[in-house]
Amino acid sequence: MTDRTDDELARIAEADELEMAPLRRDGTLRPPVPIWVVRDGDDLYIRSFRGERGDWSRTAVATRAGHVRSGGVDKDVTFAAVPDPGTNDRMDAAYRSKYGRFGGAYVNPMVAARATTLRLLPG
DSSP states (O other): OOSSOHHHHHHHHHSSOEEEEEBOTTSOBOOOEEEOEEEETTEEEEOOTTGGGOHHHHHHHHHOEEEEEETTEEEEEEEEEOOOHHHHHHHHHHHHHHHGGGOHHHHHHHHHTGGGOEEEEEO
């Protein structure tokens, strides 16, 4: 999300959850779901806990657009796939660092869901 203020980036990154509503093919938003979000430099990333089976993830990949809300920030976004192994390695570490207090039952599926990593971009 490069078209945002540093304050917005920090508020989203500091929040435990982000409400994400991907855009359906018919142009309407799916109901928002709470998901985890991590930061790497000036970028924000999300993954699907359910991996590629996750409904919201499949919709986000298909349409590449949606809406997020977190930390008092409310934004339209686009989603970009992240196939780069180095970026995904950093996301693995970011999920472990930020969410490790929730334990392996929650963090391990997020680390295993590398194929669903999406970068949030301005909508």
